[in-house]
Amino acid sequence: xxxxxxxxxxxxxxxxxxxxxxxxxxxxxxxxxxxxxxxxxxxxxxxxxxxxxxxxxxxxxxxxxxxxxxxxxxxxxxxxxxxxxxxxxxxxxxxxxxxxxxxxxxxxxxxxxxxxxxxxxxxxxxxxxxxxxxxxxxxxxxxxxxxxxxxxxxxxxxxxxxxxxxxxxxxxxxxxxxxxxxxxxxxxxxxxxxxxxxxxxxxxxxxxxxxxxxxxxxxxxxxxxxxxxxxxxxxxxxxxxxxxxxxxxxxxxxxxxxxxxxxxxxxxxxxxxxxxxxxxxxxxxxxxxxxxxxxxxxxxxxxxxxxxxxxxxxxxxxxxxxxxxxxxxxxxxxxxxxxxxxxxxxxxxxxxxxxxxxxxxxxxxxxxxxxxxxxxxxxxxxxxxxxxxxxxxxxxxxxxxxxxxxxxxxxxxx
Amino acid sequence: xxxxxxxxxxxxxxxxxxxxxxxxxxxxxxxxxxxxxxxxxxxxxxxxxxxxxxxxxxxxxxxxxxxxxxxxxxxxxxxxxxxxxxxxxxxxxxxxxxxxxxxxxxxxxxxxxxxxxxxxxxxxxxxxxxxxxxxxxxxxxxxxxxxxxxxxxxxxxxxxxxxxxxxxxxxxxxxxxxxxxxxxxxxxxxxxxxxxxxxxxxxxxxxxxxxxxxxxxxxxxxxxxxxxxxxxxxxxxxxxxxxxxxxxxxxxxxxxxxxxxxxxxxxxxxxxxxxxxxxxxxxxxxxxxxxxxxxxxxxxxxxxxxxxxxxxxxxxxxxxxxxxxxxxxxxxxxxxxxxxxxxxxxxxxxxxxxxxxxxxxxxxxxxxxxxxxxxxxxxxxxxxxxxxxxxxxxxxxxxxxxxxxxxxxxxxxxxxxxxxxxxxxxxxxxxxxxxxxxxxxxxxxxxxxxxxxxxxx
Numbered sequence: 001x002x003x004x005x006x007x008x009x010x011x012x013x014x015x016x017x018x019x020x021x022x023x024x025x026x027x028x029x030x031x032x033x034x035x036x037x038x039x040x041x042x043x044x045x046x047x048x049x050x051x052x053x054x055x056x057x058x059x060x061x062x063x064x065x066x067x068x069x070x071x072x073x074x075x076x077x078x079x080x081x082x083x084x085x086x087x088x089x090x091x092x093x094x095x096x097x098x099x100x101x102x103x104x105x106x107x108x109x110x111x112x113x114x115x116x117x118x119x120x121x122x123x124x125x126x127x128x129x130x131x132x133x134x135x136x137x138x139x140x141x142x143x144x145x146x147x148x149x150x151x152x153x154x155x156x157x158x159x160x161x162x163x164x165x166x167x168x169x170x171x172x173x174x175x176x177x178x179x180x181x182x183x184x185x186x187x188x189x190x191x192x193x194x195x196x197x198x199x200x201x202x203x204x205x206x207x208x209x210x211x212x213x214x215x216x217x218x219x220x221x222x223x224x225x226x227x228x229x230x231x232x233x234x235x236x237x238x239x240x241x242x243x244x245x246x247x248x249x250x251x252x253x254x255x256x257x258x259x260x261x262x263x264x265x266x267x268x269x270x271x272x273x274x275x276x277x278x279x280x281x282x283x284x285x286x287x288x289x290x291x292x293x294x295x296x297x298x299x300x301x302x303x304x305x306x307x308x309x310x311x312x313x314x315x316x317x318x319x320x321x322x323x324x325x326x327x328x329x330x331x332x333x334x335x336x337x338x339x340x341x342x343x344x345x346x347x348x349x350x351x352x353x354x355x356x357x358x359x360x361x362x363x364x365x366x367x368x369x370x371x372x373x374x375x376x377x378x379x380x381x382x383x384x385x386x387x388x389x390x391x392x393x394x395x396x397x398x399x400x401x402x403x404x405x406x407x408x409x410x411x412x413x414x
Numbered sequence: 415x416x417x418x419x420x421x422x423x424x425x426x427x428x429x430x431x432x433x434x435x436x437x438x439x440x441x442x443x444x445x446x447x448x449x450x451x452x453x454x455x456x457x458x459x460x461x462x463x464x465x466x467x468x469x470x471x472x473x474x475x476x477x478x479x480x481x482x483x484x485x486x487x488x489x490x491x492x493x494x495x496x497x498x499x500x501x502x503x504x505x506x507x508x509x510x511x512x513x514x515x516x517x518x519x520x521x522x523x524x525x526x527x528x529x530x531x532x533x534x535x536x537x538x539x540x541x542x543x544x545x546x547x548x549x550x551x552x553x554x555x556x557x558x559x560x561x562x563x564x565x566x567x568x569x570x571x572x573x574x575x576x577x578x579x580x581x582x583x584x585x586x587x588x589x590x591x592x593x594x595x596x597x598x599x600x601x602x603x604x605x606x607x608x609x610x611x612x613x614x615x616x617x618x619x620x621x622x623x624x625x626x627x628x629x630x631x632x633x634x635x636x637x638x639x640x641x642x643x644x645x646x647x648x649x650x651x652x653x654x655x656x657x658x659x660x661x662x663x664x665x666x667x668x669x670x671x672x673x674x675x676x677x678x679x680x681x682x683x684x685x686x687x688x689x690x691x692x693x694x695x696x697x698x699x700x701x702x703x704x705x706x707x708x709x710x711x712x713x714x715x716x717x718x719x720x721x722x723x724x725x726x727x728x729x730x731x732x733x734x735x736x737x738x739x740x741x742x743x744x745x746x747x748x749x750x751x752x753x754x755x756x757x758x759x760x761x762x763x764x765x766x767x768x769x770x771x772x773x774x775x776x777x778x779x780x781x782x783x784x785x786x787x788x789x790x791x792x793x794x795x796x797x798x799x800x801x802x803x804x805x806x807x808x809x810x811x812x813x814x815x816x817x818x819x820x821x822x823x824x825x826x827x828x829x830x831x832x833x834x835x836x837x838x839x840x841x842x843x844x845x846x847x848x849x850x851x852x853x854x855x856x857x858x859x860x861x862x863x864x865x866x867x868x869x870x871x
Contacts, residue, residue: 015474015752017666017669018669018670019670020501020503021473021498022473022474022503023473023474023475023476023498023752024473024474024475024476024495024497024498025476025477025478025751025752026476026477026478027477027478027750028479029463029478029480029750030480044455044456044457045458046457046459047460048459048460048461048462048463048480049462049463049480049481050480050481063456063458066453066456066530066534067453068453068454068455068456069452069453091495091497092497095497095498113669113670113671115666115669116849147849149667149671149674151670151671151672151673151674152671152673152674152677153674154674154677154678156661156662156664156667157667221449221450221551222551222587225450225550225551225587226550226590227550227551227587227590227594228591229591229592229594231590231591293452307457307459308445308455308457309454309455309457342789342790342793342795343787343788343789343794343795343796343797343817344795344797344816344817345786345787345797345816345817346816347636347814347816348589348591348592348593348594348595348596348814349592349593349636349814350592351636351814351816352816353816353817353871355793355795355817355819357793374793376817376819376869376871378639378871413639413871
């Protein structure tokens with residue numbers, strides 16, 4: 001049985017240096033991989049650029065000699081196509097867009113130097129097989145992302161503004177950027193103690209830091225070998241986290257711009273996977289191969305690049321909303337927004353330490369009002385997702401995002 | 415030579431009237447993954463592509479392509495493009511020396527020509543020790559990479575060079591639940607024979623690491639957050655040099671900010687007088703790169719000399735913009751990207767203390783032996799792995815530390831001792847990230863470095 005996996009990427013990137021467009025880069029790339037599954041073994045071959053499918057097939061067959069086990073039934077007899085279309089501008093139009101945004105920022109915020117750039121990207125994935133699998137997914141995005149450095153700060157960067165859009169609305173983009181840069185310019189006194197901390201989704205750098213242990217220790221393989229921090233907690237009927245917390249791996253392409261199938265071609269039903277449901281741990285990240293090996297339930301969580309064999313892992317995580325708006329989750333004292341976290345870690349005891357380089361104070365309505373000095377956000381995973389958890393919003397982190405806010409309590413240490 | 419280096423056979427016709435250059439690249443990589451005793455993957459990838467640059471109206475037009483037979487057309491299209499209007503900007507191409515050279519140094523033993531079985535056998539010999547009862551899960555990855563690069567310009571430059579590395583990377587979780595520890599072990603070399611020659615030493619080092627992990631699991635308690643005296647191992651000192659100061663030395667961060675240039679003027683005291691930090695691509699190791707991605711020969715750049723700022727890292731453009739000397743630090747992670755200012759191998763220079771005397775100077779502090787990852791902006795962060803308490807100058811019990819952090823200059827000024835031997839670990843897997851370009855193979859290291867005051871949490 002043969003599976004053919006293709007990816008195509010077309011990007012136009014405008015590089016911004018010293019607050020002006022300095023370069024244009026175009027990139028068109030195709031990558032093809034062939035997996036041959038035979039007698040519970042798998043062989044793999046891949047190529048970048050133009051490829052000869054038959055030659056790749058022969059190469060994949062030749063690699064069966066290594067006896068890499070793959071004792072699973074591949075997906076079959078399913079066709080599905082999802083296209084999350086968006087803007088497509090010519091390079092000239094992209095330059096005009098970028099210069100209009102940069103022009104406004106340079107005029108309104110002359111104290112900053114802006115760099116990085118604007119990228120328009122179309123990515124497409126396709127999995128087909130001899131067993132009748134035919135899955136297509138494509139997504140268009142335009143990302144406007146600028147590193148902002150305050151002139152004279154002595155830092156290599158101070159903050160950033162960025163949005164990822166299907167369809168760009170310049171006024172809304174500028175409104176987002178203005179709100180952040182204006183707040184950044186208002187320096188507030190240091191905050192400390194146990195505070196409400198707002199995360200702009202769970203897939204930003206800050207959110208990834210918060211959920212690091214979920215991603216690593218709820219892998220089926222890690223759990224099955226007894227190495228997980230959450231050992232013994234799966235489906236044990238106990239509430240290990242807040243009863244208001246339901247945490248999901250998102251594949252519902254009707255509501256979010258995500259690919260609906262995983263790298264083994266699995267389309268889940270329901271599309272979203274509850275990892276934590278009302279405080280109970282309900283599912284692990286287990287692809288077909290790991291499920292077979294460790295005697296676990298497969299959960300449609302095969303990830304990885306196409307040149308590799310699929311591995312288990314979560315993709316986009318989101319908490320089930322508990323409130324419509326951020327203001328509902330913030331008391332009169334407001335909260336702090338973890339805008340940019342660099343590094344950080346979670347110990348095996350579940351102790352999280354996130355160095356917040358940019359921390360924004362929010363008023364009771366969730367509006368940014370100023371910048372707090374850099375500090376470390378500390379908490380234990382069982383508290384951050386448990387007693388400390390405040391809620392998650394339907395309100396998106398910006399008008400272009402699929403993600404809501406996640407609010408919890410953490411210790412702010414200067 | 416052509417069969418060994420197929421990029422040599424490609425000829426390029428440059429468009430007239432503009433400056434243009436092409437960076438051709440061919441990379442072959444193998445990966446073998448064993449996980450908990452089962453072979454999970456054997457992977458071979460070969461990528462051939464090119465990054466084309468055309469300078470027009472003071473701005474750069476780039477295109478990356480895998481169609482090497484259509485480079486001439488792609489260059490002509492870029493040269494015709496009017497996408498960007500003229501600006502007064504310095505590209506620095508006048509500072510690019512024209513070199514013609516071939517520096518192929520790995521033809522004697524091409525790691526990409528070696529079959530899979532001996533690589534798998536070597537990897538398997540290292541997994542034997544992972545059968546300890548305390549180890550709950552492990553993975554072992556062999557990886558090797560051979561890369562040819564060729565830089566050709568419309569001014570006549572034609573520079574060809576190669577790089578290769580091979581190595582094994584073991585990851586293991588020792589102990590259970592909250593007391594468990596995750597660690598890694600890396601052995602690497604430019605040649606397979608070099609790695610085999612180190613096998614006994616590496617196996618002994620692996621056993622020692624596993625023993626330490628078991629001790630750590632049994633006895634480590636969480637650190638009391640605060641500030642403390644810290645001794646960094648050579649690899650942690652290296653990542654500190656890279657994250658804390660190296661990134662600040664990259665000159666593209668200076669552009670458009672005269673005040674920052676003033677604050678970072680050459681001759682400014684930025685560190686303790688004991689501190690000297692250098693960067694260079696000419697030495698062997700994971701940061702080896704004889705020419706940068708603008709065809710310039712790499713050298714060693716002194717960044718801090720006895721606490722005083724004396725240099726920074728440049729591409730041709732940043733050197734011209736700041737009117738400083740180019741340092742051949744324009745690098746890209748692959749043909750998909752344009753070169754930007756990046757580090758190569760960044761190290762603290764040796765000090766004068768013996769290792770023992772360095773520790774003896776600490777009544778109460780911590781030794782950071784390994785790290786998981788690091789990052790740096792105005793403050794830097796390192797997530798440590800194995801850490802130990804220092805009591806009365808001696809290593810004592812293990813301790814769990816999530817992060818060590820500090821502001822860069824305060825910390826550099828708190829260094830009050832460095833040992834007299836520099837160690838630069840050869841790394842495979844991972845690398846440095848900057849903006850969208852990750853991972854870039856770099857090296858870092860140093861001696862043991864003592865910092866009088868650092869935040870631990």
